[in-house]
Amino acid sequence: MEETVDGPSAEAGRCLEHGKRLLYFCKVEKLRVCSKCVIVGSHRGHPVASVEEALSELKELLSACAKELESKSLEHSLRLEEINRNVITTKEEVEALQRQVGDDFAALRSVLDAEEKALMEQITTEGQGTLEELSRLKMECLQRLEDLRTLAEPLHTALQTDNLSEVLKVLNISSDGTCFSCGPVNEPIVRFKGEKFHGPLQYKVWKKMFQVIQTVAEPFTFDPLTAHPHLQVSINHRSVTPRHEALPVGYADCRFDTCLCVLGSEPLSSGKHYWEVNVRNKSKWDLGVANISIPRHGDLIYKPNRGIWCLMLRDGCHYEACDDSDIELEIQRKPGRIGIYVDYEGGEILFLDAETMQTLYVFRASFTEQLLPLYSPCIEEKGTPGDQQLTIFKLNL
Template sequence: MMGECVDGAVVEAGKCSEHGKKLVYFCKGEKLRVCSKCAIVGSHQGHSVVPVEEALGELKDLLSARSKDLESKSLEQSLRLEEIDRNVTTAKEEIEMLQHQVGNDFAALRNFLDAEEKALMEEIAAEAQGTLEELDRLKSECLQRMGSLKRLAEPLNSTLQTDNLREILKVLNTTSDGSDCCETMNDPIIRFKGERFHSPLQYRVWKKMFQVIQTVAEPFTFDPLTAHPYLEVSTNQRSVTPRCEALPVAYADDRFDTSLCVLGNEPLSTGKRYWEVSVRNSAKWDLGVAYSSIPRHGDLMYKPSRGIWCLTLREGCIYQACDELDIELHIQHKPSRIGIYVDYEGGVVLFLNAETMQMIHVFRASFTEQLLPLYSPCIVEKSSNEQRLTIFKLIL
């Protein structure tokens, strides 16, 4: 019968080599089976010793707990794998949709440009054909007159060689001075009117291109009825400036009374919208969108969970995306104009450097309420003009 190693000695299975007793106890510290004498007076005296049956139960409990832990971790990885597979499927669908959209958008632009080029080429060809045909007609008439005048001049030239008075008078009386064949010789000589095609062609076509562009910078406005008393909204409602003193405005439920904010007039509840805000050289501002139901009284918390998706600037160089935990953004070139793009159904709020059209940050969300643009030029510190926010209007 195979033996068991206990304290370095090989013994019969279930018996202690030193004391000859059954190994009915288990030393937890050295993880060995021992007899009662080993536990009381032997080498395992003072160790944590328990009956084998109890140790077996504890070890099985440990195995069971470890097995459940591994099973739980395996389940976590299975769920993670399922989420990865879902994201793969979603990513493929979004990529396919985006590629289709980009293809359609560029196809529309190409079709527009091709149609503009074709129409302009046809217009040039028609103008050229009409001009050249008219010049050919004038040239043909001119050649005919030259032939007629030459024929009239021939008898005159030959008569110049004689001194016969009668002959000279005869020729003068029988020949014409050519005025009859030159009655239309003063018809205006037209020229090709190319100057009508010499305008700034690309700029002209670019302006016409807006008829096929679905999303362009819109001239949004500020809602003065929501503006904090320390904010002055311009008459055309396209600029807002912080003041050192409060304006004498009426209290209203819609007006901010603590946060130095103002909302836009334009609700966003469907489709895609884009607008640009000129921030000039301002050292601080807040820009974004918010649910129209956000509180107007008390401090605002710029967080998506509070219905606000916002980008901020502080100290002229610290840009932050206000997520549940603020995200500091590293921007190399300070933009003087910020573009804000909202795709309501797509759940996107995108901030851009409007001069380079480079992305600054994007929020993903599932909107459940009407959105409104949110602005804050922050508390005035130096020249208020430096902190003015102005909605950019595209001049077409």
């Protein structure tokens, strides 16, 4: 670099103060200087270098800066590409989800519309039939009233006369039953039987909607052969309770011997599955899904790279998703029942508050082997045995 000055000396590359050529470069003030400036002048004691050396060093610095800028540019270019890919992926995912939601609601609306139409037609048919029968009975009754009025006229006339012959004549006619020829009214009056359309209509329709709902709470069970000796599985295999004392069970390759865990009985290798677990007022539990090949002996590490996707509760209020790095979840409402949803082909595991259907956490993965539900009620706590249990919810239809 060279000091910017006016005048012929500067243009000739000479020092304005000493008139000598500017052959050196002051590294402190970043200026070209002459030899006298370096020896006795204002730049005495400053580190200097020849202009050629300084130019080489400065170019190296510029080259490093250029490489750094190039590296940062490449980094931002790659970031921009990723952003653009995510834009496209997001649009595609949004459109796919909108189509799925539209199809799902259309299927539900189709059931509702069909049920409503069929019920309306039944009510209309039943009501119309009743009204037609009542109309027939009404016309019949009106005709009988007219006939009775016709028969009653001579009687009223005879009651107004003093002619014995006329009275006897009318009385003879009446005594032979002519005036009662219309007969008694024995035919029952029909009524609209609307009670057969009463009852829990919405519930009845809701049950019919399960014909089109593809994913509902499945009645999964615990596999007692995998249960740790301090876990007791109920007779129906839908509840598990921690025990202070070990059960008299034998060693088995499939049984956990260190972690207080039990696996589900139903392997998942395709499709979409959903089940719910009652956690009640428990202050600690572990719930998740695991590869069928996870070790049963020794400690378990709840990590996706170890084939386990898990949500856990500690101290009654601390919820944690055991992802690649543990993630503490902010959950305001304490769920009494946890829903677990697995989309095998879609590579998703969702944990939900089953009472509000709010999503608590989502794992994304690519599954390569069968999966099994994983449960741990953790160690026995104070309280009644019922409060210690984990129970798989069964939807009764």
